[in-house]
Amino acid sequence: MKHFLNPLFFLLLVISCGKDSPETVESVITFNLTVTSSTGGKVSSSGGPFESGSNVSITATPDSEYVFVNWSNGSTDNPLSVTVNSNQTITSNFEKRKYPLTVSITGSGTVSEKIISAGKTTTEYTSGSLVQLTAVPLEQWVFKGWSGSINSTENPIQLSVDQSKTIIATFDLPDVLFTNKTPRHSTINSNIGNIKNNYYHPGHILTSDFIYNTIDIRENCDCTACNCQVKFNLLNNTSRYFDYNNDGLLDLFGFLQNNSNGYSVGFGKYVLVDDVLNTPDVSYFDSNVWFGGRMEINDFNGDGTDDILVYHSNDHDDGAGGFYTDRSPLEILYFQPDGTFSTVQVGPDTSLHELASFDIDNDGDIDIVNAEWWMNGQGNIEVPLFYINDGSGNFTVNDTDFLQASFYKEAGIDYSFTGVDAFDLDNDGFIDLIISGETDSEINYCIYDNPNNQFEQNCYTTDFKESIRIFWGSVSATFSEDNSSRLPLPYYANGNEKLSYGVNFVDLNGDGNYDIVNIGTNIPIDGNYGPNSGGYIELYQNNGDRQFTNITDQSINVSEWDYANKRYVDTGDIPLFYDIGVVDVDNDGDFDFIPHTINTGNLLFKSTNDAGVDSYNWQTNIGKNFHWRNDGGYFTLVNDHADYEN
Secondary structure, rough: OOOOHHHHHHHHHHHHHOOOOOOOOOOEEEEEEEEOOOEEEEEOEEEEEOOOEEEEEOOOEEOOOEEEEEEOOOOOOOOOOEEHHHEEEHHHHHHOEEEEEEEEEOOOOOEEEEEOOEEOOEEEEEOOOOEEEEEEEEEOOOEEEEEEOEOOOOOOOEEEEEEEEEEEEEEEOOOOOOOOOOOOOOOOHHHHHHHHHHHHHOOOOOOOHHHHHHHHHEEEEEOOOEEEEEEEEEEEEEEEEEEEOOOOOOOEEEEEOOOOOOOOEEEEEEEEEOOOOOOOEEEEEEEOOOOOEEEEEEEEOOOOOOOOEEOOOOOOOOOOOOOOOEEEEEEEEEEEEOOOEEEEOOOOEEEEEEEEEEEOOOOOOOOOEEEEEEOOOOOOOOOOOOEEEOOOEEEEEEEEOOHHHHHHHOOOOOOOEEEEEEEEEOOOOOOOOEEEOOOOOEEEEEEOOOOOOOOEEEEEEEEEOOOOEEEEOOOOOOHHHHHHHEOOOOOOOOOOOEEEEEEEEOOOOOOOOOOOEEEEEOOOOOOOOOOOOOEEEEEEEEOOOEEEEEEOOOEEOOOEEEOOOOOOOOOOOOOOOOOOOEEOOOOOOEEEEEEEEOOEEEOOOHHHHOOOOOOEEEEEOOOOOOOOEEOOOOEEEEEEEEOOOO
């Protein structure tokens, strides 16, 4: 039997033989991306396998106090985009945050820096660094404290630099505490006003720049000529040191003259400067004084605290044929510890150049001698007035304690002087009164003194104003020309007269007898430039028998000066001053001579005037150390001048 193949079989066979072979499938290529983090942060992914060519974004996040720096591949992008085309390891780099530490210095000193932990590059510290700062003051300076990012008085200090910090190290000269640098006196002399004034002297002079910047008042100024709509100036002899709150730091009380758009144009102001030598705090008060406000320190109400006695020349001539204003009484200012004060007026309306306060009647309280000098006299005859204290600051006024008062009033002669001081010069327990005059003065007067003819007028000449006169104190508590001595006041070398402005006292040879130092001005012969166009200093040795010897020529190298027919001082001149202090300026155990105040006038700084240089007008060029130095009993002028151009 025959077998036949099925046609369908052949068809399937043909179809099967015409088809291609199966395709080969390629395998997927992957790479490993490893992402790590250094100390100080983390990354958003630790990586993993990725197909070749994949793009992966990685973010680096720093921990607190750290910053992202870069990736190990050098890129600083964050987030970082990575194309995975090979096996890779990428590390994020972090760094401890760094902060700048800025140290500045006020005053004179240095600051050393010591790293306790961590590191530093230039002025930047790694965050969290512990740094020790040590303040090192220069000689004569003291470290006061740190300020800025830290406030502390500790030294050294340690601080953590965890952010940008600025530190200020402040150095200052040590606080100037009050120290008595004047001679020590017996109790009776210690309670005299001019000795109290001397007692508080700090041993240097307030300079013009300090007065200009700290004390004077200036508002609405045209500094081309420096005329000010409001201007009050501290002038010569119008301030005193004292310690109103008994804190051991010197204060200053003064009178500011009203020079607003002119010279002495109205009532001035009182000024109180608390802690004047260290951190001055200035307060101003209205005043009843128009011109020449001067003051004396003493305890007038017996409470153990020193008060301020203010006197003045309100009726001084105004330079235009008139007078400033009316006379008014003396004023005593009683201070409270907070700087406030009450004012008590004492006695009648008056005007004067100087007074003295001391215990006239030996009853233990402080009395006053007012050497009246009325500028606008209106027929008044001035003789010394005696203000007798009842112990509580209440005063009874008389003129009879000067036994010749009635004579001078009858003769019509003003018994007025430029200088009045007090001291027990003969050590008898009674305070003596010293009045200061001029070199040569004769006054003619006529009186009806013939008892046989009441209509006969006799004329005489008196020289009572010549020289320096000491009225010797006594148990009677009165003063008389019949119980007085004179100290002749010589002429200047150029022939000018001298006019005394006051005295002070020093025991030069230690014999217990206090000698007299006298200062004042000149009266030029031609009368065109004075007084007050020069000055002098004289020294009188106490011989112990109520007699005195002038030892100026052998004791002082510069004892007189003038301005050579000019009204005001120039660079290098010695200005006029009104009183002299006896103070151990150089702390060597002996006593030097130094003015209480000497600077006055207008100081112009180059930033506020057209001249382009620092300049000064009239008596503003003296430095703080101007004085006569005691070199074994010989006094040498230390002619310190401030460094102002003129």
